[in-house]
Amino acid sequence: MRYYETLYIINPGLSEEDCKEVVTKFNDLVEKNGGVVTKVDEWGKKTLAYAIKKHDKGYYVLLQYCGEPGITDRVKRDLKLDDRVLKYQTIKLSDHADPEAIKPSSQKEESKTGEEMTTPDEMSPEEEVKTEKDQEDENATISE
Secondary structure (H helix, E strand, O other): OEEEEEEEEEOOOOOHHHHHHHHHHHHHHHHHOOOEEEEEEEEEEEEEEEEEOOEEEEEEEEEEEEEOOOHHHHHHHHHHHOOOEEEEEEEEEEOOOOHHHHHHHHHHHHHOOOOOOOOHHHOOHHHHHHHHHHHHHHHHHHHO
């Protein structure tokens, strides 16, 4: 299975209940097409960098899921047809992903307190990249 991430912006004029309905619709769509939703992160209403369909704000939702290659076509089609969605973007995070390995690690991260540390074995590839970049930034600061 491949690992995807879709960020979509919902019309800010909708009620909170309607926004939840849109989120549920796309989560169910992924699962109906044989995918596995690993994480749904609702960012809430944020100001847009530029107006989209005459809106200056939008309700952001980040959806991470695993699925076969054709799943993105179905998700994109429904996002495009749904008038409540202003804009969307899908990226492929990985070609080979195990949904069971991804899902528990993301749940562990959410339940951790600030006192606990993540070992390198528990880190996702994104965290490892961020950690290496942070280390390079720290080294550059120290050497200056």
